[in-house]
Amino acid sequence: xxxxxxxxxxxxDEFSSFLESLFSVVSAENIIxxxxxxxxxxxxxxTAFRATPLAVLLPRSVEEILSILAVCKRYKVPIVxxxxxTGLSGGATPIEGAVVLSLARFNRVLEIDPKNRTARVEPxxxxxxxxxxxxxxxxxxxxxxxxxxxxxxxxxxxxxxxxIHCLKYGLTVNNVLGLKLITLxxxxxxxxGKGAESPGYDLxxxxxxxxxxxxxxxxxxxxxxxxxxxxxxxxxxxxxLAKASQAVSLILSFGIIPSGLEMMDKLVLxxxxxxxxxxxxNSAQAILFCEVDGMQEEVExxxxxxxxxxxxxxxxxxxxxxxxxxxxxxxxxxxSAFPAMGRISPDYYCMDGTIPRKKLAYLxxxxxxxxxxxxxxxxNVFHAGDGNLHPLILYDQSVPGEFEKxxxxxxxxxxxxxxxxxxxxxxxxxxxxxxxxxxxxxxxEEIEQFRRVKKAFDPYxxxxxAKTIPTLHRCAEFGKMHLHKDNDLWGGLERF
Amino acid sequence: xxxxxxxxxxxxDEFSSFLESLFSVVSAENIIxxxxxxxxxxxxxxTAFRATPLAVLLPRSVEEILSILAVCKRYKVPIVxxxxxTGLSGGATPIEGAVVLSLARFNRVLEIDPKNRTARVEPxxxxxxxxxxxxxxxxxxxxxxxxxxxxxxxxxxxxxxxxIHCLKYGLTVNNVLGLKLITLxxxxxxxxGKGAESPGYDLxxxxxxxxxxxxxxxxxxxxxxxxxxxxxxxxxxxxxLAKASQAVSLILSFGIIPSGLEMMDKLVLxxxxxxxxxxxxNSAQAILFCEVDGMQEEVExxxxxxxxxxxxxxxxxxxxxxxxxxxxxxxxxxxSAFPAMGRISPDYYCMDGTIPRKKLAYLxxxxxxxxxxxxxxxxNVFHAGDGNLHPLILYDQSVPGEFEKxxxxxxxxxxxxxxxxxxxxxxxxxxxxxxxxxxxxxxxEEIEQFRRVKKAFDPYxxxxxAKTIPTLHRCAEFGKMHLHKDNDLWGGLERF
Numbered sequence: 001x002x003x004x005x006x007x008x009x010x011x012x013d014e015f016s017s018f019l020e021s022l023f024s025v026v027s028a029e030n031i032i033x034x035x036x037x038x039x040x041x042x043x044x045x046x047t048a049f050r051a052t053p054l055a056v057l058l059p060r061s062v063e064e065i066l067s068i069l070a071v072c073k074r075y076k077v078p079i080v081x082x083x084x085x086t087g088l089s090g091g092a093t094p095i096e097g098a099v100v101l102s103l104a105r106f107n108r109v110l111e112i113d114p115k116n117r118t119a120r121v122e123p124x125x126x127x128x129x130x131x132x133x134x135x136x137x138x139x140x141x142x143x144x145x146x147x148x149x150x151x152x153x154x155x156x157x158x159x160x161x162x163x164i165h166c167l168k169y170g171l172t173v174n175n176v177l178g179l180k181l182i183t184l185x186x187x188x189x190x191x192x193g194k195g196a197e198s199p200g201y202d203l204x205x206x207x208x209x210x211x212x213x214x215x216x217x218x219x220x221x222x223x224x225x226x227x228x229x230x231x232x233x234x235x236x237x238x239x240x241l242a243k244a245s246q247a248v249s250l251i252l253s254f255g256i257i258p259s260g261l262e263m264m265d266k267l268v269l270x271x272x273x274x275x276x277x278x279x280x281x282n283s284a285q286a287i288l289f290c291e292v293d294g295m296q297e298e299v300e301x302x303x304x305x306x307x308x309x310x311x312x313x314x315x316x317x318x319x320x321x322x323x324x325x326x327x328x329x330x331x332x333x334x335x336s337a338f339p340a341m342g343r344i345s346p347d348y349y350c351m352d353g354t355i356p357r358k359k360l361a362y363l364x365x366x367x368x369x370x371x372x373x374x375x376x377x378x379x380n381v382f383h384a385g386d387g388n389l390h391p392l393i394l395y396d397q398s399v400p401g402e403f404e405k406x407x408x409x410x411x412x413x414x415x416x417x418x419x420x421x422x423x424x425x426x427x428x429x430x431x432x433x434x435x436x437x438x439x440x441x442x443x444x445e446e447i448e449q450f451r452r453v454k455k456a457f458d459p460y461x462x463x464x465x466a467k468t469i470p471t472l473h474r475c476a477e478f479g480k481m482h483l484h485k486d487n488d489l490w491g492g493l494e495r496f
Numbered sequence: 497x498x499x500x501x502x503x504x505x506x507x508x509d510e511f512s513s514f515l516e517s518l519f520s521v522v523s524a525e526n527i528i529x530x531x532x533x534x535x536x537x538x539x540x541x542x543t544a545f546r547a548t549p550l551a552v553l554l555p556r557s558v559e560e561i562l563s564i565l566a567v568c569k570r571y572k573v574p575i576v577x578x579x580x581x582t583g584l585s586g587g588a589t590p591i592e593g594a595v596v597l598s599l600a601r602f603n604r605v606l607e608i609d610p611k612n613r614t615a616r617v618e619p620x621x622x623x624x625x626x627x628x629x630x631x632x633x634x635x636x637x638x639x640x641x642x643x644x645x646x647x648x649x650x651x652x653x654x655x656x657x658x659x660i661h662c663l664k665y666g667l668t669v670n671n672v673l674g675l676k677l678i679t680l681x682x683x684x685x686x687x688x689g690k691g692a693e694s695p696g697y698d699l700x701x702x703x704x705x706x707x708x709x710x711x712x713x714x715x716x717x718x719x720x721x722x723x724x725x726x727x728x729x730x731x732x733x734x735x736x737l738a739k740a741s742q743a744v745s746l747i748l749s750f751g752i753i754p755s756g757l758e759m760m761d762k763l764v765l766x767x768x769x770x771x772x773x774x775x776x777x778n779s780a781q782a783i784l785f786c787e788v789d790g791m792q793e794e795v796e797x798x799x800x801x802x803x804x805x806x807x808x809x810x811x812x813x814x815x816x817x818x819x820x821x822x823x824x825x826x827x828x829x830x831x832s833a834f835p836a837m838g839r840i841s842p843d844y845y846c847m848d849g850t851i852p853r854k855k856l857a858y859l860x861x862x863x864x865x866x867x868x869x870x871x872x873x874x875x876n877v878f879h880a881g882d883g884n885l886h887p888l889i890l891y892d893q894s895v896p897g898e899f900e901k902x903x904x905x906x907x908x909x910x911x912x913x914x915x916x917x918x919x920x921x922x923x924x925x926x927x928x929x930x931x932x933x934x935x936x937x938x939x940x941e942e943i944e945q946f947r948r949v950k951k952a953f954d955p956y957x958x959x960x961x962a963k964t965i966p967t968l969h970r971c972a973e974f975g976k977m978h979l980h981k982d983n984d985l986w987g988g989l990e991r992f
Binding site for chain 1: 611612656679683684685686689694696697700701702704709710722794852854917919921925926930933934937938939945946948949952953964965
């Protein structure tokens with residue numbers, strides 16, 4: 001991670017005095033500083049990076065947060081906000097000399113408003129709970145990251161989380177209507193609301209996806225959607241990834257907007273095969289999941305059309321869900337893909353990048369080449385409709401130097417994404433993981449502008465610093481340059 | 497407008513030297529400084545505010561813009577960006593001692609990409625032209641402000657323009673995928689692109705609607721939509737505004753998302769009646785337009801349902817368009833509402849505010865009361881589906897003091913919008929017009945945060961200063977305070 005020089009706590013005495021200040025404003029049961037208990041907070045879902053925080057704070061009120069921010073500002077102690085810690089890019093991983101500010105106790109559902117189809121919740125509420133509370137009104141919250149049972153709304157907003165349904169219903173940013181945010185200066189800002197238009201600068205979408213660098217979210221107003229009358233899942237198997245990719249393009253070009261359009265390759269299929277219907281395993285190189293939802297007749301008509309398109313694109317076998325329980329069973333194969341990798345490899349590293357859909361076949365070929373070059377197996381699961389790839393690089397943590405190789409290969413994959421006009425993240429964020437890749441994605445002017453925006457919210461750079469936005473110094477050291485902008489000041493390109 | 501003290505050009509000599517610098521970097525035919533020709537640039541669609549700029553610059557290239565910005569920065573001369581000047585809140589109105597930077601000559605359509613359904617255009621391209629160029633591919637650009645024949649994409653983006661179809665297809669912000677922006681520092685930033693996710697801070701939606709305060713847009717990538725297979729317009733007349741409002745709620749609660757849902761009251765109806773089908777004029781107090789679009793069967797089914805709902809809500813008469821030419825004819829009544837006001841009043845002032853739909857009936861009653869209080873007639877046309885009101889205050893410019901009364905009444909209406917949980921703009925922006933109302937909408941902390949964001953892009957406050965974001969000093973002088981936030985530091989409320 002990038003080094004920061006604003007650390008203030010250097011001695012045991014300074015630490016004691018800092019702790020004392022915290023105890024004077026926060027209830028004792030809301031402060032963890034016992035080293036044993038701190039280990040639980042050493043990392044998030046990106047387990048390869050770890051650091052022990054000075055302390056973990058679990059405030060229960062806005063007032064406690066304001067006091068914590070004031071104390072940290074006085075001692076120049078960085079603050080790392082944290083939801084459930086399920087993120088995959090290190091956004092909630094502590095940095096050296098920082099405290100972790102957990103929003104776990106901000107876990108109340110404040111209001112379900114069925115008339116306006118909104119939910120007002122605190123950031124520590126889990127994603128799944130919003131839909132559970134909305135269910136009696138026939139409503140649900142559409143972003144559904146695969147960690148939805150555990151992950152929290154605050155984390156979803158920080159990372160602009162996606163999920164299977166975001167092709168049709170949008171990412172988190174499209175489903176958040178309002179936020180209450182505390183800045184490091186202790187200002188409480190109310191952003192957005194229940195309407196579409198926002199006078200002044202629209203800061204709401206700036207905060208969504210800002211990975212905890214601009215403020216502490218203490219409340220969110222979410223858009224709820226009416227549950228579709230029905231949904232049907234069409235699953236096809238193909239003997240060639242390119243044919244499955246072709247089916248994706250065809251489905252979308254027919255004006256069908258599936259509620260889910262997902263693909264898995266052979267290696268992933270091998271891992272999950274115990275869960276798959278036998279017919280689909282028949283010499284399959286790729287599996288395509290296409291769900292359509294809406295009103296009964298519309299869904300029936302569309303799923304017939306999807307089946308026809310898949311056959312035309314060369315599908316070998318097709319299974320169409322007969323009812324909701326069969327649909328959920330089929331989805332289970334897709335949703336179990338990540339955990340199932342454990343059956344075939346001791347460890348795996350989940351990448352996340354997005355490319356224009358038409359480059360899908362090209363990029364998969366390139367990933368194959370990288371896989372051979374680095375001698376690392378790669379499984380591919382992806383949100384095909386959005387062009388959001390999740391290459392899973394298989395490796396063994398116990399082999400010295402292997403993770404470093406994995407990291408290098410991961411960077412190469414992201415470089416390829418940028419090269420074909422894509423971006424270095426789809427839904428997992430940048431965090432600690434992709435700082436180098438940011439140097440490829442953005443020009444020095446763009447990174448400088450990011451840093452100026454950061455300063456407009458957090459002049460002392462105490463909120464989750466050293467993440468997401470690299471320093472220009474780091475980019476210079478990294479020695480690669482951004483790829484696809486006209487205003488490139490960096491000179492030539494280094495390509496794979 | 498708010499006073500700024502950074503003006504540098506005070507003497508004729510300084511002006512000559514400034515002009516000389518401009519001539520050294522911009523072709524002579526791209527500079528207007530002859531007073532007669534400058535009058536055309538004294539205001540935008542908000543004709544009540546006027547000022548003469550020092551000069552008008554019409555650059556043809558990014559290099560010329562960069563040079564202009566550098567010269568203006570050296571002389572500390574404010575810059576007012578301008579599209580077609582059709583805006584209604586004074587966003588493109590010059591301020592004292594400023595130059596106008598017209599993007600009129602950035603008028604090329606750079607690319608129509610039917611496969612990705614995008615258009616890449618320069619900011620001076622008119623709104624309608626994008627749809628015209630996309631038409632051969634069966635595509636169109638959905639935001640359709642009523643000035644769409646004249647207004648430009650740059651202006652649409654600056655004001656986050658809407659139109660009749662934004663209930664279903666979103667405001668401009670939902671239809672812009674990428675931007676190329678020049679900051680006052682001369683940095684060229686590429687924001688967004690063809691994909692959904694944006695690593696780092698998502699600056700794109702921050703720029704959309706920022707009213708020319710954060711940078712100069714030189715290129716935009718727009719989302720194109722496939723033209724719906726068919727559309728049908730259901731128009732109903734009601735003897736009571738409340739019944740028509742009820743129909744709006746009912747239609748939406750049935751899960752129908754109309755492609756247009758518009759209302760007009762009696763006074764507006766009187767103005768446009770020459771264009772209306774006779775049946776609809778029958779003792780009508782309100783007219784409701786509801787358009788549905790999509791696939792043939794779906795549209796037929798939905799328009800029958802809309803008709804049933806309108807009847808249930810108490811419609812006296814209903815006309816359903818039989819074909820596209822009848823549909824366009826019916827829409828003409830709605831679209832001619834603004835110009836038609838000229839038939840019944842020498843002048844009118846068009847307001848723009850947004851409220852939660854359920855407050856529609858309440859707010860219309862309140863506007864009636866204000867109309868009586870100020871003795872000013874008000875016609876109401878609105879995007880009912882979005883809760884976006886356009887009260888048209890009728891007056892006579894030649895009566896001394898009447899416009900001041902109109903302005904005061906306008907402010908009161910916006911105050912009411914905020915009071916019921918709404919906002920002070922729907923699609924026209926803040927500009928010069930609504931600076932005072934911003935003090936009601938936002939807390940001092942929020943306004944301060946806006947100013948910090950402005951500074952992160954434009955540290956010398958030279959880009960369209962004194963607009964959109966009021967100074968705290970102005971808010972204090974205005975003496976009213978924001979209405980609906982918890983963190984109100986301003987003390988009590990002054991209400992109408």
